[in-house]
Amino acid sequence: MANKISDETIEYVGILAKLELSDTEKEDAKADMEKMLDYIDTLNELDTSGIEPMSHVFPVNNVFREDVVTNGDGREETLANAPQRKEDTFEVPRTIG
Amino acid sequence: MSKQYETVIGLEVHIELATKTKIFCGCSTEFGSAPNTHTCPVCTGMPGSLPVLNKQVVEYAMALGLATNCKITQVCKFDRKNYFYPDNPQNYQISQLYLPIARDGYVEIDTQTGKKKVRIHEMHMEEDAGKLVHDEWDDTSLVDYNRSGVPLVEIVSEPDMRSADEVIAYLEKLRMTAQYLGVSDCKLQEGSMRADVNLSVREVGSETFGTRTEMKNLNSFKAIAHAIEGERQRQIELLEEGKEVIQETRRWDDNKEHSYAMRSKEDAQDYRYFPEPDLVPIVISDEWIAKIKARQPELRPEKLERYKKEFDIPEYDAELITESKKVADLFEATVELCGKPKKAANWIMGDMFRLMKEKGMEPEDLKFSPEHLAKLIDMTDEGTISAAVARKVFEQIFTDDVDPEKYVEENGLKTVNDEGAIKEAVEKVLADNPQAVADYKGGKQKAFGALMGQSMRALKGKADPAAVTKMIKEMLEQ
Ligand SMILES: [Zn+2]
């Protein structure tokens, strides 16, 4: 294993992903991520000079819809998933601002 | 303070596009509906839902890019910007980082020292977030996703502005361009145009930039000007005290006239962008660009030139009228109907702008029809109503869009051309004012004004003043 994930990195990634990991979970995640980076290193051994970067896996482009309203009042369906509903809004813990 | 400082400002401007539907789903973008009515699995980020790009968004963004002298990126794509916040149900915003729709443009602004170019670094398409309202009573936040997925264009300038005045001129220019193109109404108070200000200061003559801060939450030109002045002062004070400016995002509170740093730990600016796998690339052909170019409407500079040539109105009038597309449209439609550009311009420049100012209205709030103004101009010209009556009727048109013909008829405001009626009124005024009559006959010209005023009042302002003057003179000389 060539790649090493530091304690700081795993801590930082956890903050970004809003995950609280136990010490064993952190070690497991580190091992997984190191393996992923090693795999990328393998891919990097290929000579890709002169190859257009691929931006999508399908050879398709320009999929559009016309600017026409097709959806009606979606309130009830959307709010059915609200952990807490207040009138017609989602009620969440207070955010800053 | 011995050192001279220069302010360096770059802007990120978000403009909400005037499409009927959201960027990736068929939900309506109508403003002001009940919370969460315009939502579906796509714009609320439900697992398994798939976005499909609204073609109109691409065409509006291209139009804006071309009008601001940008190069269109002919193979462009979307990326995911990851962050967690309750206004963002997907936990990512679909935006463009690597291949934005347009790049390397500029607009020209007027400054105190002449014309100046503000360069545009890039312009990208993205989706808006939902709206959070804070419930003071329960100390919670309430989320409405109607705005989630509404299409935006974000325009990133180079750090080319040096004062609040230049920033406002740049924003006015973008707003006018977008309005003329019909791609956005750019209403700051409704949030359809928003600006984030990146600001740093440096000693005059310095080649390197100072550390910049970013200010968000600016929703009026006044707030932007205040925030720039406040932040400039704050940074200069830090430097004068030998302290450092910290690169951070600050929130401007216009009520307190003070900016404060947003919490930074939870706020790490690491968005881990990656290509959006649910959307395919956009390939823009030369033909497509040509089609959008051909469709571009007349923008303000050309319109201004045409007005001066075609309508023979003063440059100052042409400038004020073309400042808003809405006013220019109103003017042109009126001229089309009555064929009298100078008179149409006079109404707009005079009574219309005065009433707008009195009522604190924006051009977008105007709601009277050009048909009624054109008719009013014709009626005044034909002598159906006097100039004084016309001004009163205009106020009614302005506020309630009344039909002037009907209004004049119903309120008996037609000009009194009946000589008998004028004679009767004047006779009575002369009989009631023997002193004024004697004064006038004794050589006091001033007394004539009093007799004239009373006669017009007796005729309720509806008589032709020339006819009344003639009648008074005739009767006094008898
Ligand atoms: Zn939707």
Ligand SMILES: [Zn+2]
């Ligand atoms: Zn943005």
